[in-house]
Amino acid sequence: MASGSSDTDGTDRGIDASDGNANDRPIEEYPLPPGPDGYPIVGNAFQVVRDPFGFYDVVSTHGDVVQYSIVGNTFTALLHPDYVERVLVSEHERFERYLFADLGLDIGAEGLVMSDGEQWRRQRGVMQPVFTTDRVQSYGETMATYADRATKRWDDGDVIVANKEFSRLTLRILAEALFDLEVDPTSDDEAVVRAARAINERADARRLSTFLPGWVPTLADRRFERTMDDYRCRVEELIEHRRAVGADGDDLLSILVRAGGSGESALSEAEISDNLVAFLFAGHETSSVALTYTFSLLAQCDDVVDELRAELESVVGDDRPGAEHARDLEYTDAVITEAMRRYPPVYMLFRRALEDVSIGGYRIPEGTILTLPQFRLHRDERFYDAPEEFRPERWIDGSKRDRPEYAYFPFGGGPRHCIGMRFATLEMKLIVATVLRRFDLELLSDPDPEISATTTFGPAADVRIRLHRR
Numbered sequence: 001m002a003s004g005s006s007d008t009d010g011t012d013r014g015i016d017a018s019d020g021n022a023n024d025r026p027i028e029e030y031p032l033p034p035g036p037d038g039y040p041i042v043g044n045a046f047q048v049v050r051d052p053f054g055f056y057d058v059v060s061t062h063g064d065v066v067q068y069s070i071v072g073n074t075f076t077a078l079l080h081p082d083y084v085e086r087v088l089v090s091e092h093e094r095f096e097r098y099l100f101a102d103l104g105l106d107i108g109a110e111g112l113v114m115s116d117g118e119q120w121r122r123q124r125g126v127m128q129p130v131f132t133t134d135r136v137q138s139y140g141e142t143m144a145t146y147a148d149r150a151t152k153r154w155d156d157g158d159v160i161v162a163n164k165e166f167s168r169l170t171l172r173i174l175a176e177a178l179f180d181l182e183v184d185p186t187s188d189d190e191a192v193v194r195a196a197r198a199i200n201e202r203a204d205a206r207r208l209s210t211f212l213p214g215w216v217p218t219l220a221d222r223r224f225e226r227t228m229d230d231y232r233c234r235v236e237e238l239i240e241h242r243r244a245v246g247a248d249g250d251d252l253l254s255i256l257v258r259a260g261g262s263g264e265s266a267l268s269e270a271e272i273s274d275n276l277v278a279f280l281f282a283g284h285e286t287s288s289v290a291l292t293y294t295f296s297l298l299a300q301c302d303d304v305v306d307e308l309r310a311e312l313e314s315v316v317g318d319d320r321p322g323a324e325h326a327r328d329l330e331y332t333d334a335v336i337t338e339a340m341r342r343y344p345p346v347y348m349l350f351r352r353a354l355e356d357v358s359i360g361g362y363r364i365p366e367g368t369i370l371t372l373p374q375f376r377l378h379r380d381e382r383f384y385d386a387p388e389e390f391r392p393e394r395w396i397d398g399s400k401r402d403r404p405e406y407a408y409f410p411f412g413g414g415p416r417h418c419i420g421m422r423f424a425t426l427e428m429k430l431i432v433a434t435v436l437r438r439f440d441l442e443l444l445s446d447p448d449p450e451i452s453a454t455t456t457f458g459p460a461a462d463v464r465i466r467l468h469r470r
């Protein structure tokens, strides 16, 4: 399928990335985007809250640039990869990141996820070198060790709740990578574990209904704040300890403490602490959701599992899967890529227009919140044959070449793309390899699970898998 096809209503609205300025027409002369009817004041809020994913079926009937409103906020959905590219990459400076603060999630105002402008740029500069392919390899040993230990605890015939099991596993890996801490995710003793759990629960409770007015602090809010205060105290304690013993480790905390010294890029205490909140939020449930769906899909596709095992046999042989094999695990990579196409853990990105812009022949007024929904673009028939099918081959059979780049963006794009992308990819590859070498999978839950619209695209109900030792 070629890129640059016309919009769904058949009219060519100019997918050219430079549209709007190409013929020097003033932006004010462009019409506002079309969109579904809403109610006075609340706009489309009820439709969104009732069925956020189904609402986008309605949205997409209006074209690739579609406006709707929720309680006084104007949203515009962008449903074409070229528009996604403009917002995230080529014209990124015209848009700012939007949402997390509005969700009421305390995920570190001074950290990478929440900050903007110069503060964000400086921190990204400090942390980018920590997440290069080579540096991430050094976390491979931790990932492989924890994956190995988890699968050794499992027995023939065990039923695992995949979403919980992988959430615990990815938290163990992250705590080690961030803090050099060995945690027990099933215990309440460690403030890091309590914070990770609280962030997840909080994210869960903050559905899209957050946009509705009338939010008042509750008991749960205060409990959440106390947990986050404990976590910050714990992080400070760990920072002090690093300073005392000399921070020469490979964990992120040591690296941030070293960067905290002096000079232009120095990170303040608050920035170090808030980054560790941000990473706890961004770096574990996302990978867990991706793994849950990957295994759920694999359990339904014997031929894919056969192919994957053949690759493992030839690349890994009798060794323990490790970072040194990752580069050659091409089919494994395609499997994970395809799973994240079907079920993107982060299913929608949000940006706010900092000025009036025109996209696809429409005027997007300053202040408009743009939504870039992976869950729609990743399943768009214009870019994927049989989008509902799980076909890892589509990433290695050459058809990728005909697809616009931003028809697939599970890790976002442009300067604010996921800094943990290589970390997550290595982690997922090693976990998939370790599990599949030891077990056959039998899916006991719904093969096409209902999705919950929280901060990740997690399954609404537990995903149960029975393990059969090979």
Ligand code: HEM
Binding pocket: 097, 112, 113, 124, 278, 279, 282, 283, 284, 286, 287, 290, 344, 345, 346, 349, 350, 409, 410, 411, 412, 413, 415, 416, 417, 418, 419, 420, 421, 423, 424
């Ligand atoms: C499958 C797993 C993951 C997925 C799908 C994912 C997805 C994303 C996406 C889409 C963004 C961009 C958000 C936006 O542009 O609005 C992002 C940002 C981010 N991710 Fe990930 N992520 C994953 C794993 C991780 C891991 C393992 C870490 C840390 C070790 C991490 C840390 C971050 C951070 C810190 C940001 C903010 C970057 C910035 O604003 O400069 N992520 N992630």
